[in-house]
Structure formats: C-alpha cells, structure tokens
Amino acid sequence: MTAESKRKATNRSQFIAIDAVHRQPLACKFPEVILILLLFGPPGCGKGTQAVFLAERFHIPAISTGEMFRAERQAGTELGKRASSIMAQGGLVGDDIVNAMVASRISRPDCAGGFLLDGYPRTVQQAIEFSALLQQKGLPNPLVIHLDVPDDLLVARLTARRQCPQCKRIYNLLSQPPKVAGQCDDDGAALIAREDDQEAVIRQRLRAYHELTGPILQWYGASAVHSVDGGMLPDQVARAIALVVEAAER
Numbered sequence: 001m002t003a004e005s006k007r008k009a010t011n012r013s014q015f016i017a018i019d020a021v022h023r024q025p026l027a028c029k030f031p032e033v034i035l036i037l038l039l040f041g042p043p044g045c046g047k048g049t050q051a052v053f054l055a056e057r058f059h060i061p062a063i064s065t066g067e068m069f070r071a072e073r074q075a076g077t078e079l080g081k082r083a084s085s086i087m088a089q090g091g092l093v094g095d096d097i098v099n100a101m102v103a104s105r106i107s108r109p110d111c112a113g114g115f116l117l118d119g120y121p122r123t124v125q126q127a128i129e130f131s132a133l134l135q136q137k138g139l140p141n142p143l144v145i146h147l148d149v150p151d152d153l154l155v156a157r158l159t160a161r162r163q164c165p166q167c168k169r170i171y172n173l174l175s176q177p178p179k180v181a182g183q184c185d186d187d188g189a190a191l192i193a194r195e196d197d198q199e200a201v202i203r204q205r206l207r208a209y210h211e212l213t214g215p216i217l218q219w220y221g222a223s224a225v226h227s228v229d230g231g232m233l234p235d236q237v238a239r240a241i242a243l244v245v246e247a248a249e250r
Ligand SMILES: [Zn+2]
Pocket: 164, 165, 166, 167, 168, 169, 184, 185, 186, 187, 188, 189
C-alpha cells in the first residue's frame, strides 16, 4: 500500500464513521476520496434497486448505459448522433462509442467523488479500455460487486410474474400476489404471463448473461471481485454490499 492510498483509505474509514452519524455528503467532506463501483448481476436479481441504494448510501451517481445513451441523444452531441444513426440502422453500437460515452459521463462534476456503473463494462475489451481510462485520469481501481443468484431461484421468481393486460400492472405470485388469485386488483382483468417470462426465454437470457459476464469477472480476477449473495431479501443484500464496500475501503 503506498502512502497515498493509505491516506485515502484512512480518510475513507473516517468518512464512514462520520457519515453513519451525520450523513454528510462524501464529496463535500472528503473530496479526495473516490469510490468507483461496478455492479454485475443476472437479469431479475434486483440490480437496479441495489444501484439506487448504493448511490444514496455513498453519495455517488448510479450510471446505467441506457441513461447515458438517452442523455447524449437528447443533448444532440456528436456521440449521441453517431449512436442514434447506428441504432436506427439496426446495428450494435461499438465499444469505441460506448467507451467514449463513459469517458465523457465520468468527467462530469457529479462524478468527482466517485460513481457507480451498471451495465458497463459489457465486454472484456471494454473492461480493458475502462481500466486504461481510470489510470489515465489518476482514478483508483474499481470495486467490483457481483450479485450472485442461482439460476433456479431467478427462474422461480421470474416465472411467477404476471401482468394485467389492461393496465399493465405487474404482479408476482411469490412476492406481490393479487388480492384475488388471477385477477388484477385495479380492474379485475385476468392476469397473464408474458412471453418474456416463460422459462425457456429466461434460461436463454441467463445463459447469455453468464457467457458475457463470466469472462469479465475472470478478467478482473477473484481478488478484485466481491460476490454478494443476491438471493436474500433486498434489504439484506443492500446491507451485505455496504459492508463489502466499507471493508474494501479500509
Ligand atoms: Zn389491471
């Protein structure tokens, strides 16, 4: 550990102690402490919920690639225009554009105290580029959080989803069942299982996720990746992640 990183680590743990009592924003109290989180997890694991929690808990923006694309397009930037025209032609936006968008986004002032990325890097090549970017900007290595949930549990959760065909409200037979079985609480319409929530479709999405994410986690290495049991209740998962972040910063 260098003197510099030791100093940062010390400040960070001080911050956590202080923050727990006073809830002061990180960026104001210790502007030199920078927390970079990468969040990985399979579809249906509740990653979005955890991203919101982490952003609030550690006073950093949660950045998803989808939001980044929309923001660039709305702002009419050169990157946004290039991405739009590729997508309009049914193409996939390449690593170069995605990397450039991330570089632009994390240079904004709200990222001065750190940030959380959800959905990026999506390939090993992006991870390599991102690592080079962080180094170039003098930023610390990211803390990689992997929400680990057994496929069978995700399949059970997702196949329990039902939707009202009229008002589009989503139910879950396990966690948020309707008051009367098979009927929408709001309009009484018969609930249906969506095509996306069929087991075969879910298994295919999970396979695609593992094929994509496995090599990225491998590239970061076992010592850098912190696996958290994502099968617990959302509050418990949130607490487990917060503990990992605090322990890693010490
Ligand atoms: Zn309804």
